[in-house]
Amino acid sequence: MLRVESVTKSFSGFMAVKNANLDVQQGEIVAVIGPNGAGKTTLFNLITGILKPDNGRVFFKDEDITGLPPYEVCKKRISRSFQIVNVFPRLTVFENVQVSVLSQKKKTWNLFTPSNRLVVEETVEILNNVGLIDKKDRTSALLSHGDRKLLEIAIALGGNPEFLILDEPTAGMSPEETSRCIDLIKQLSDKLGLTILFCEHDMELVFAIAQRIMVMVRGTTIIQDTCNEVRCCKEVQDAYLGGSEVCSV
Amino acid sequence: MAGRAGQKKYINLYIAIAILLLFPLFLPRFYIYLISIILLYGLLATSLNIVLGYGGIFQFHHAVFYGVGAYGIALVLTKTGFPPWIGFIIGPLISAALSLIMGLICIRLSKLYFGMLQISLGSLVWAIVYRWYSFTGGDDGIHGIPIPELLQSPNGAYYFTLIITVISMWLMYKIIKSPFGSVLQGIRDNPVRSEMIGVNVKKHQLLGLVIAGFFAGVAGMVFVVVDNTVFPDMMFWTFSLEVLIMCLLGGWFSFLGPMLGAAVVVALRTFVSTFTVYWALVLGIIMILVIFFLPNGILGYVEEIIKRRSQTGSTIKG
Amino acid sequence: MDFIYSIISPQVLSQILVGLSRTVILFIVSSGMSLILGVLRIPNVAHGSLYMIGAYMAFSVSHFFGGSDIGFWLALIGAPLGVALVSLVAERGLFQYLYEREHLMLLLLTFAVSLVFGDLVKIVWGAAYKSVPVPQVFQGFVLLFGNLPFPRYNTFLLVIGPLVAIVLWLIVNKTKIGKISRAAAVDREMVGAVGINVSWVFGIVFVIGCLLAGLGGALVSPTVSVTLGMDHTLIIETFLIVTIGGLGNIWGALLGALIFGLTQSLGILIWPQFGIIFPYAAVVVVLLFRPTGLLKSTW
Ligand SMILES: Nc1ncnc2c1ncn2[C@@H]1O[C@H](COP(=O)(O)OP(=O)(O)OP(=O)(O)O)[C@@H](O)[C@H]1O
Numbered sequence A: 001m002l003r004v005e006s007v008t009k010s011f012s013g014f015m016a017v018k019n020a021n022l023d024v025q026q027g028e029i030v031a032v033i034g035p036n037g038a039g040k041t042t043l044f045n046l047i048t049g050i051l052k053p054d055n056g057r058v059f060f061k062d063e064d065i066t067g068l069p070p071y072e073v074c075k076k077r078i079s080r081s082f083q084i085v086n087v088f089p090r091l092t093v094f095e096n097v098q099v100s101v102l103s104q105k106k107k108t109w110n111l112f113t114p115s116n117r118l119v120v121e122e123t124v125e126i127l128n129n130v131g132l133i134d135k136k137d138r139t140s141a142l143l144s145h146g147d148r149k150l151l152e153i154a155i156a157l158g159g160n161p162e163f164l165i166l167d168e169p170t171a172g173m174s175p176e177e178t179s180r181c182i183d184l185i186k187q188l189s190d191k192l193g194l195t196i197l198f199c200e201h202d203m204e205l206v207f208a209i210a211q212r213i214m215v216m217v218r219g220t221t222i223i224q225d226t227c228n229e230v231r232c233c234k235e236v237q238d239a240y241l242g243g244s245e246v247c248s249v
Numbered sequence B: 001m002a003g004r005a006g007q008k009k010y011i012n013l014y015i016a017i018a019i020l021l022l023f024p025l026f027l028p029r030f031y032i033y034l035i036s037i038i039l040l041y042g043l044l045a046t047s048l049n050i051v052l053g054y055g056g057i058f059q060f061h062h063a064v065f066y067g068v069g070a071y072g073i074a075l076v077l078t079k080t081g082f083p084p085w086i087g088f089i090i091g092p093l094i095s096a097a098l099s100l101i102m103g104l105i106c107i108r109l110s111k112l113y114f115g116m117l118q119i120s121l122g123s124l125v126w127a128i129v130y131r132w133y134s135f136t137g138g139d140d141g142i143h144g145i146p147i148p149e150l151l152q153s154p155n156g157a158y159y160f161t162l163i164i165t166v167i168s169m170w171l172m173y174k175i176i177k178s179p180f181g182s183v184l185q186g187i188r189d190n191p192v193r194s195e196m197i198g199v200n201v202k203k204h205q206l207l208g209l210v211i212a213g214f215f216a217g218v219a220g221m222v223f224v225v226v227d228n229t230v231f232p233d234m235m236f237w238t239f240s241l242e243v244l245i246m247c248l249l250g251g252w253f254s255f256l257g258p259m260l261g262a263a264v265v266v267a268l269r270t271f272v273s274t275f276t277v278y279w280a281l282v283l284g285i286i287m288i289l290v291i292f293f294l295p296n297g298i299l300g301y302v303e304e305i306i307k308r309r310s311q312t313g314s315t316i317k318g
Numbered sequence C: 001m002d003f004i005y006s007i008i009s010p011q012v013l014s015q016i017l018v019g020l021s022r023t024v025i026l027f028i029v030s031s032g033m034s035l036i037l038g039v040l041r042i043p044n045v046a047h048g049s050l051y052m053i054g055a056y057m058a059f060s061v062s063h064f065f066g067g068s069d070i071g072f073w074l075a076l077i078g079a080p081l082g083v084a085l086v087s088l089v090a091e092r093g094l095f096q097y098l099y100e101r102e103h104l105m106l107l108l109l110t111f112a113v114s115l116v117f118g119d120l121v122k123i124v125w126g127a128a129y130k131s132v133p134v135p136q137v138f139q140g141f142v143l144l145f146g147n148l149p150f151p152r153y154n155t156f157l158l159v160i161g162p163l164v165a166i167v168l169w170l171i172v173n174k175t176k177i178g179k180i181s182r183a184a185a186v187d188r189e190m191v192g193a194v195g196i197n198v199s200w201v202f203g204i205v206f207v208i209g210c211l212l213a214g215l216g217g218a219l220v221s222p223t224v225s226v227t228l229g230m231d232h233t234l235i236i237e238t239f240l241i242v243t244i245g246g247l248g249n250i251w252g253a254l255l256g257a258l259i260f261g262l263t264q265s266l267g268i269l270i271w272p273q274f275g276i277i278f279p280y281a282a283v284v285v286v287l288l289f290r291p292t293g294l295l296k297s298t299w
């Protein structure tokens, strides 16, 4: 479904992403792992059009989407959440998601229908799914960190995606919130049939939900394979797991 | 519950409009003129606030669109033989067109740079108007503009101002509450995220600018009806800052904030200057106090208190 | 000298020189604003008022000494220092509490302060025009290139300009406060983390910037009538100069001032009626091609 071919990006000489390759099939959950500064977020920015790659191509459903602006990428039904909370702080939780749904339904040029009567059902459904419905009238700047991370995902879902990219969805969440978030991600994949690409530092979580894993080190993808293969791979253990992980096959 | 609260809000509004309609019956001429000025400045400030408070765009030179709208109607009425109503339409349309052109040039810059480029383009327009004696009357402006008879009496001008202001405010309110308005606020809060949910940020901002420019032009047109003059200072950059102050004083996150701010500024200038020439000093000090203690403006502060009250009230009940 | 005139007519040459003396004033005032913009990130509208106050103070000092030459020289020193004092009060009393606010708020705050300053000037000096006599030594004309008459005082300005530029260069590059403020412009937190009192660094930079506004006002005072409202056109020109130069870049301010001064003086020659639109048009052209200014901005 998504194919990234030898994508490269440098920031004034520093290679943040170097020859990255990635292949995600329809309906899969794929994790990208790698140490801090490996280039995971940059890779996601390259896929979603926030950054333009220096080299390489990105294909979605065999269509070349390299270098399209984010709003065009979004129209292909690719959505993403951000690592650093990136919501609309002055809007309420409900409005945050509603704006996203309105945009997906191409209603943003409508000047005279009151928006409080539009796309209410869709918005409520999404808020129900992520469990933020009780807090729908709160200003999003005043939410707890965990709730804002959930709102991140909710906004992404507002775009009615087929392909969902999550950048460290559980970072900074309490253990309880994390387990709820894991359930949510599984649910999205099972019930809505979303294809999901995410990155995460929490290995337990990664092994719990990912079907395949891609490992990134210093901007380069070193391996992309199933969980167990990755866990056993010597290179990965050296580079990332500190060599301490025991192969459990 | 919410429905009844909504109705109550509208009742206040209807009462306010009714009172405004009755003013000419008992208020002296001078006050009628003053209220007209407040209404049209409020309209101007509200139009700025569409892009400033709701759009997060640094529109530093809004007065240009106001001035151009006013000159548009003034020139049609004085220099052409067209029927007057054409002037009333052309004024705001010229403003919207100028807003589109300037927007296209400025939109790729962000924040302060946007504001600066707009100031230089606006100053360019001002300089042309200021010096083109044969066409715009230069620094003298144009006086005694022949407006239609119906609007010549103070009351006629007042009712015209009131009707146009109410209609414009209503339209702008609709726009703010529409999906487009929601998206505009989303862009203000977080342009990157807005792009990522599929919004073409620049295009939406551009439409916001055109709408703001159009209503500024409407305000300019109303000024011509009330005052029968135009002069280049209407689009000098200090006036733009004054309009910004109106938004700040009233509160740029409240829809009626700029209108309130306009009332405060006009009232200050009129009444403070009757007992001291230093009204700017008073305004400056009030602004400093507002910036320090009421960063959301006067109306923003009032709304906050009401909200807090109702929240504590409901928790007690709950 | 006929050689020069064969390339360029005396009229154009003299307009260029007039433009250059205007450039000196614009540069001195804008470099101060650029310094403040670069380090403190305040778009200081009150900068124009300080320029005006500088001019009024120069008038007072000069007047006190009966318009004598010594009065002029003392005014040249006293007025900038007086302005520095005023700005120190404003910075410590007001601005230092608001550095974290958004630019729009800062812009409006400084506008409020400029309204207050404007009326204070009216209270102290009254609303009448004031004029500062040109000192004896600089009265009359010099003949440049053999036979081109040029006001002596403007020649003095042309000498002062480069001097100020050199002193500024020394302050920014060779002194401790200059180095710290350059670092603070790039990364405030870092500077704070090394144990430097950032608040005072900002205070000092602000005062230096304002002192330059005062100096500009004092220097311009013998060439214009000192009057209320002289800040209005200047402040807008200054804003545009620092924008086309690159926000926070002092040498950009020099470049911007050159563009502004020269287009202004030559514009009048080319098309007298619309002379004033040339500098604004130049700004638009520059920003169209280099949206963030000619030189590197510190933002
Ligand atoms: N806009 C940018 N300009 C310059 N350097 C950048 C930029 N964005 C990222 N980098 C650099 O690129 C490298 C990769 O960053 P990236 O954020 O992609 O890492 P990451 O894998 O997401 O790390 P983390 O796990 O901490 O989120 C880092 O060294 C970072 O400093």
Ligand SMILES: [Mg+2]
Pocket (backbone or CB within 6 Å): A040, A041, A042, A083, A167
């Ligand atoms: Mg990251």
